[in-house]
Amino acid sequence: MSADKLVEGVLKGKRRSLARLISMIENEDPSADEALSTLYKHTGKAHVIGVTGPPGSGKSTIVARMTAELRRRVRTIGIVCVDPSSPFSGGALLGDRIRMQEHTLDSEVFVRSMGTRGHLGGLARATSDAVRAIDAFGKDIVIVETVGAGQSEVEVVELAHTVIVTDVPGSGDDIQAIKAGIMEIADIFVVNKSDLDGADKKVTEINAMLDIAPNMEDWRPPVLLTNANSGEGIPELVDKIEEHMKYLHESGTLETRGLKRSREELEKLMEYKLTRELLTKLQGTREYDEAIKKIAERKDDPYTVAERLIAEFLVKHRE
Ligand SMILES: Nc1nc2c(ncn2[C@@H]2O[C@H](COP(=O)(O)OP(=O)(O)OP(=O)(O)O)[C@@H](O)[C@H]2O)c(=O)[nH]1
Numbered sequence: 001m002s003a004d005k006l007v008e009g010v011l012k013g014k015r016r017s018l019a020r021l022i023s024m025i026e027n028e029d030p031s032a033d034e035a036l037s038t039l040y041k042h043t044g045k046a047h048v049i050g051v052t053g054p055p056g057s058g059k060s061t062i063v064a065r066m067t068a069e070l071r072r073r074v075r076t077i078g079i080v081c082v083d084p085s086s087p088f089s090g091g092a093l094l095g096d097r098i099r100m101q102e103h104t105l106d107s108e109v110f111v112r113s114m115g116t117r118g119h120l121g122g123l124a125r126a127t128s129d130a131v132r133a134i135d136a137f138g139k140d141i142v143i144v145e146t147v148g149a150g151q152s153e154v155e156v157v158e159l160a161h162t163v164i165v166t167d168v169p170g171s172g173d174d175i176q177a178i179k180a181g182i183m184e185i186a187d188i189f190v191v192n193k194s195d196l197d198g199a200d201k202k203v204t205e206i207n208a209m210l211d212i213a214p215n216m217e218d219w220r221p222p223v224l225l226t227n228a229n230s231g232e233g234i235p236e237l238v239d240k241i242e243e244h245m246k247y248l249h250e251s252g253t254l255e256t257r258g259l260k261r262s263r264e265e266l267e268k269l270m271e272y273k274l275t276r277e278l279l280t281k282l283q284g285t286r287e288y289d290e291a292i293k294k295i296a297e298r299k300d301d302p303y304t305v306a307e308r309l310i311a312e313f314l315v316k317h318r319e
């Protein structure tokens with residue numbers, strides 16, 4: 001399908017077009033970039049919520065409950081489940097599918113899972129593009145669920161306006177989430193499974209950590225208790241999410257972060273495109289192979305050669 005047709009479908013609210021576009025994003029189809037480029041001016045409206053935390057801490061259950069609560073407040077929702085360990089994509093993961101069943105019948109909720117298909121590095125970008133597509137599609141809120149397993153979730157979560165970090169009672173004294181460097185990115189902490197022993201203790205522990213953490217902004221992350229199975233605490237969580245968004249607006253943080261993100265995105269893209277262009281010109285040429293050989297033989301050094309090749313490239317482009 002042409003990028004134009006796809007864009008038209010997405011803007012008209014056709015779910016099939018959106019699903020198709022996200023598949024193309026995952027497959028790194030060049031038409032996806034073309035479509036996203038046209039869609040860009042229709043984005044920036046959705047409130048993006050990241051949900052991360054240790055495996056099994058109840059993220060998906062919380063997301064399903066949050067979705068129900070948000071629907072009650074007449075919001076439209078997109079959900080992206082990111083599972084870096086899963087080779088599957090294109091549909092919901094089995095567990096999530098069952099949990100999301102009530103929502104899949106609701107046309108105001110769009111659910112999508114993303115697996116890695118072997119290119120972990122591209123996952124953050126693919127997710128960010130998928131979120132952008134859903135934003136252009138017109139959803140008020142996009143929720144990104146990702147399992148807290150290290151670097152990948154930090155990257156994925158960076159695209160969110162509001163980051164929720166989940167934990168459960170008795171998950172070790174070390175507080176896993178905090179160990180993973182997630183402390184700084186959390187806007188709201190949720191201690192889920194409040195029906196289990198030790199929930200209050202966990203809340204106290206996290207609050208104690210927050211007391212000694214250097215606070216960069218005026219927002220102190222609240223620590224909430226939920227029971228996602230029963231839904232207890234979920235309306236309060238949604239209240240806090242809305243409060244955080246209000247804070248982002250009023251403090252000007254939203255604007256600052258938006259600028260920072262646009263700069264980073266532009267620079268990453270330029271870096272990528274420049275490098276690709278430079279290498280396409282060089283790779284496979286005899287001069288390039290010889291330059292590499294000389295570096296290996298210590299007849300030349302990579303520092304000088306890199307500078308020379310870049311200078312030559314730039315001069316050629318000026319002509
Ligand atoms: N007791 C109790 N169990 C819960 C609660 N919330 C979720 N669970 C259960 O915890 C298990 C894991 O829940 P999920 O929602 O799949 O957790 P998750 O964090 O999305 O898991 P992954 O995506 O696999 O990392 C399920 O069996 C849930 O029914 C809760 O508040 N209390």
Ligand SMILES: [Mg+2]
Pocket residue numbers: 059060061096145
């Ligand atoms: Mg899950």
